[in-house]
Amino acid sequence: MSQTGFYWDERCFWHGGGNYAFTQPVGGLVQPLAAGGLAENPETKRRLKNLMDVTGITKDLDMQSSNPASMKDLLAVHPKKYLEEFKALSDLDGGLLGLRTPFARGGFDIAALSSGLAISAISDVLKGKYKNSYSLSRPPGHHCLPDYPNGFCLLANIAIAIEYSIKNKLGKKFCVIDWDVHHGNGTEAIFYNRNDILTISIHQERNYPVDTGMETHQGKQEGLGFNVNLPLPAGSGHQAYLNVFDRIIDPIVSNYSPDIIIVACGFDAAMIDPLSSMLCSAETFRLLTRKAQKLANKQCDGKLALVHEGGYSEVYVPFCGHAVLEELSGSQIIAKDPYEELFSLRQPGSRFENMINEVLNDWEKFFLN
Numbered sequence: 001m002s003q004t005g006f007y008w009d010e011r012c013f014w015h016g017g018g019n020y021a022f023t024q025p026v027g028g029l030v031q032p033l034a035a036g037g038l039a040e041n042p043e044t045k046r047r048l049k050n051l052m053d054v055t056g057i058t059k060d061l062d063m064q065s066s067n068p069a070s071m072k073d074l075l076a077v078h079p080k081k082y083l084e085e086f087k088a089l090s091d092l093d094g095g096l097l098g099l100r101t102p103f104a105r106g107g108f109d110i111a112a113l114s115s116g117l118a119i120s121a122i123s124d125v126l127k128g129k130y131k132n133s134y135s136l137s138r139p140p141g142h143h144c145l146p147d148y149p150n151g152f153c154l155l156a157n158i159a160i161a162i163e164y165s166i167k168n169k170l171g172k173k174f175c176v177i178d179w180d181v182h183h184g185n186g187t188e189a190i191f192y193n194r195n196d197i198l199t200i201s202i203h204q205e206r207n208y209p210v211d212t213g214m215e216t217h218q219g220k221q222e223g224l225g226f227n228v229n230l231p232l233p234a235g236s237g238h239q240a241y242l243n244v245f246d247r248i249i250d251p252i253v254s255n256y257s258p259d260i261i262i263v264a265c266g267f268d269a270a271m272i273d274p275l276s277s278m279l280c281s282a283e284t285f286r287l288l289t290r291k292a293q294k295l296a297n298k299q300c301d302g303k304l305a306l307v308h309e310g311g312y313s314e315v316y317v318p319f320c321g322h323a324v325l326e327e328l329s330g331s332q333i334i335a336k337d338p339y340e341e342l343f344s345l346r347q348p349g350s351r352f353e354n355m356i357n358e359v360l361n362d363w364e365k366f367f368l369n
Contacts, residue, residue: 004329005124006061007117008049008136013042015111015139016094016104017152023100038102039275040152044267044317045138045308051318051335052325060331062130066120068112069160073119076163077156077190082147086111086154099150103139111139111154118157119164122305126170126260132293132304132328134265140309142184142264143209151182151208158262158307159190162197171259172196177249178203179241179288180266180309181276183213183229187264193223198256202244204269204276205231215366228252228367232356237279237347240356241269245291248363253295260303261296263289267311267320271343275312281343282316286323293327304328 017038019026026032052058074083082097089095090108097103103111114137121135141157143150158176165171176191178184178201191197203213219227230244253261267285269278289306296304306324311317322335337343348356 002060002062002329003131004061004325005121005130005133006058006063006136006325007066007121007133008063009065009113009117011110012114012117012136012138013046015042015107015114017041018094018096018102018104020102025102038152039312040139040310042138043314044311045136047314048318048321049136051322055322055333055335057322057325057329057331057333060329060333061325066113066116068109069115069119069155069164073160073164074112074115074155076167077146077159079147097154098148100152101149101154103154107154114138115141115155115157115160118161118307121307122161122260122262123165123168123170125303125305126165131302132296133306134325134328135305135307137308141307142178142180142187142309143182144186145189152310153186156186156190158264159187161307162262166196173256173258174198174260174262175253175256175258176200176262176264177253177292178264178309179269180264181269181273181278182208182266182310183231184264185209185212188212188217188227191223192219192227193221195222195226198226198228198253198258200228200230200249200252202230202232202241202249204234204236204278207276215363230363232278232359234277235279235348235352236356238281238284238343239353240348241280241284242287242291243356243360245288247360248367250291250295251368254299257299260300260305261292263292263304263306264309265306265324266309267317270311270313270316270320271346272316272339273311273313275310279343279347281340282319282323282337283340285320286327289324289327
């Protein structure tokens with residue numbers, strides 16, 4: 001059996017975001033687009049799965065689906081009123097809840113399935129079934145607040161999976177490292193007052209949401225010091241991300257000693273993503289995964305689970321995801337990055353790297369002293 005469980009379901013690709021052009025509803029002067037237009041569409045995820053099948057790396061993974069999260073599982077994070085409203089709209093013709101969260105008919109059931117994939121991916125690692133896992137969850141979850149979805153996120157997948165694991169006595173201390181390019185504001189809000197979940201978000205500063213993700217937001221009450229925000233300036237690239245992991249994330253997690261490390265794995269920090277201004281590559285995500293594995297081996301017997309979040313380049317997300325899976329599984333099947341030379345030509349200059357180094361110096365004083 002593979003050391004890596006891969007959780008996916010074709011039904012998640014059928015989640016619909018309604019008839020939108022980018023993030024605006026179609027109508028008036030806003031013309032429809034061919035695929036509905038919403039940046040969060042099935043193709044980035046479907047093309048990742050397609051690339052996996054074409055290269056043959058699927059044979060090095062244990063591929064499976066999962067049951068949807070139950071209403072009891074969802075109620076551990078989301079209030080009953082919100083879930084009932086979501087399901088009622090879903091059973092009719094879909095609708096819009098919160099900000100930038102349109103969904104088609106059946107959206108509630110697909111979102112519950114997406115959460116169920118995350119539950120299985122995390123709980124099976126904690127049970128020792130796999131050393132590590134990847135959940136190709138869709139819709140994503142890290143922006144979803146308990147009663148207010150936004151940023152394409154309708155249910156808080158990772159938070160739901162953590163609460164499930166706690167309830168079933170699979171773990172007591174959890175670490176979430178969010179390297180999606182957007183701030184993981186939902187995960188932060190859900191666990192902001194708690195010290196049994198360490199939340200770390202590395203993101204582009206003031207991208208989305210524009211008013212969250214500051215370094216000074218460190219948690220409250222028992223959670224003070226257990227929420228870490230690392231907002232990088234636009235234009236940060238490969239080396240900046242690796243340095244942040246080594247100099248800030250590694251020592252913070254090592255001091256915490258969690259039972260499992262969970263990565264909110266977005267690929268939207270890649271250079272050609274339409275919703276960010278960062279300069280990461282598939283190799284960046286490969287090496288971040290390697291560092292996460294090394295940290296998990298040191299702190300929690302290698303227990304590592306990645307849950308898919310954002311990433312909106314249909315042509316590049318598949319290569320980023322494949323690189324992560326190569327690293328997780330130890331597979332010898334490599335999907336060569338066709339954009340590697342382009343990325344190597346467009347990395348930040350020395351002056352920018354010096355500025356990033358100054359930021360890291362400040363963060364070391366702020367978070368580690």
